[in-house]
Amino acid sequence: MTRIRLSTYSTKPRGGVVHTLALGEALTRAGHEVEVWALARGGDTGFFREVTVPTRLVEVPEIEGESVGDRILRSIALLAEALADAGPVDVRHAQDCLTANAEGAAHGYDDLVRTVHHLDRFTTPSLVACHERALVEPAALLCVSEAVAAEVLTGWGRTAPVVGNGVDxxxxxxxxxxxxxxxxxxxxxxxxxxxxxxxxxxxxxxxxxxxxxxxxxxxxxxxxxxxxxxxxxxxxxxxxxxxxxxxxxxxxxxxxxxxxxxxxxxxxxxxxxxxxxxxxxxxxxxxxxxxxxxxxxxxxxxxxxxxxxxxxxxxxxxxxxxxxxxxxxxxxxxxxxxxxxxxxxxxxxxxxxxxxxxxxxxxxxxxxxxx
The missing domain is CATH 3.40.50.2000 (Glycogen Phosphorylase B;)
Incomplete structure (x- = not known):
């Protein structure tokens, strides 16, 4: 049995979050121990649907007037602080650049897996740096399609296996x-x-x-x-x-x-x-x-x-x-x-x-x- 921690940036029904939950449940059906971590905004106390695997939500309190860039950096810091106290697992798998940065800050990048669902473009320097770090630093990248894998290879010189996506x-x-x-x-x-x-x-x-x-x-x-x-x-x-x-x-x-x-x-x-x-x-x-x-x-x-x-x-x-x-x-x-x-x-x-x-x-x- 493999102990796996999956992390995602939201509790809302976005594609990467849907992927994280469904993957966690499928890995559990395969006999592995999975826990899903996520950032929770706006007072959320759970995911957009019922989930059959253990979850841990890290609250991100709203701050009036906060810029998007500052909120993302604060979210990463809050998740990293919570992850620093998490127990050991065999696989740490981040599903986006935010959680990859948080996992890296908490426990390093040497054994971190990150899935690239698609590549974003940021203009704010701090967010550009976060995006770049989440592509360069993790030990392994996975991609959901050959097209994304080709972008990763062309832009960052990294070969990323294609693991595909599922659908219910x-x-x-x-x-x-x-x-x-x-x-x-x-x-x-x-x-x-x-x-x-x-x-x-x-x-x-x-x-x-x-x-x-x-x-x-x-x-x-x-x-x-x-x-x-x-x-x-x-x-x-x-x-x-x-x-x-x-x-x-x-x-x-x-x-x-x-x-x-x-x-x-x-x-x-x-x-x-x-x-x-x-x-x-x-x-x-x-x-x-x-x-x-x-x-x-x-x-x-x-x-x-x-x-x-x-x-x-x-x-x-x-x-x-x-x-x-x-x-x-x-x-x-x-x-x-x-x-x-x-x-x-x-x-x-x-x-x-x-x-x-x-x-x-x-x-x-x-x-x-x-x-």
Missing amino acids: AARFAVAASHGDGAPWRERFGPYVLAVGGIEPRKGTRDLVAAMAALASRGTGVPLVVAGGDTLFDYRPYRDEVFALAASLGVEPVVLGPVADPELPGLVAGAAAFAFPSTKEGFGLAAMEALAAGVPVVARDLPVLREVFAGAVRFAADGEGFAEAFADELAGVLAGGDASAPARTAVGRALAASHSWDTVARSHLAAYAGMR
């Missing part, structure tokens, strides 16, 4: 088969869904422009946006998006974070799932949509080609992206696409193939390779 495909497939999407369709009618909130990396501004282009062709359907809790302050970008939406006559329905039991139904009820992200490491939310049998339209990025080829409709990146994305959405919403049933079958099979138990075995092999 059955949960979303069952929601679809049980009709859990019906209440959402009754509420919104046919709707286009985006998950992840309004932020630059999610390509929300381009999506608003695409929805306006779609409406101009006579296909005016609601855009529903779910999720969005993040460490960073994207208020200026959100203001830009809402101003653009108002000028184009688009009225996005912004749900914010959706309760975990309700999410599969929300996904299953969508007429199309929009995935216009400008940067991703894997695309967990889109994989969940495929598991529910929902057509996905994605920006044509190398990482998404790697993960989703044959299962989604791609819109060419670059100039004219909004019109191209609207073209693909129109093709989904109009029906009559002879290739749609085959694409749906491929998508369901692809999602089902990403088992968390398989992902756990890949992690265990990577841990063994470090020793």
Whole structure:
């Protein structure tokens, strides 16, 4: 039995947090002893869902007027202080740059594993230094896709094994088969869904422009946006998006974070799932949509080609992206696409193939390779 400590930067339903919890539970099913540590903000006393492994939350009290950069550095310091008193484990595995810095400050980097889900870009010098340290110092890096591993190799000269990502495909497939999407369709009618909130990396501004282009062709359907809790302050970008939406006559329905039991139904009820992200490491939310049998339209990025080829409709990146994305959405919403049933079958099979138990075995092999 291996004693494993997984650490993540939040209790909220962000991709890396979903990954951490599901991986911890799969490693436990494989017979190992796992504890998950996380930073807890805003008075949170637990994760966004029930968790079947032991957890330890480190509270980050709110300080009015504190900058994002200062809050992140304080979060790292608070987590490092708590970790300094943690008992010994066989594997320390950080899931992001914040927890990698905290683990390193508490116990050094010599035996630390860090997963790179995607690569961020920071402008504040202190955050740039934290990001760099979390890529250079850990003993081993893991990546969730070949595309991210290639970025790590090109940018930092480090070879990082690809361990992939999992998805709870059955949960979303069952929601679809049980009709859990019906209440959402009754509420919104046919709707286009985006998950992840309004932020630059999610390509929300381009999506608003695409929805306006779609409406101009006579296909005016609601855009529903779910999720969005993040460490960073994207208020200026959100203001830009809402101003653009108002000028184009688009009225996005912004749900914010959706309760975990309700999410599969929300996904299953969508007429199309929009995935216009400008940067991703894997695309967990889109994989969940495929598991529910929902057509996905994605920006044509190398990482998404790697993960989703044959299962989604791609819109060419670059100039004219909004019109191209609207073209693909129109093709989904109009029906009559002879290739749609085959694409749906491929998508369901692809999602089902990403088992968390398989992902756990890949992690265990990577841990063994470090020793």
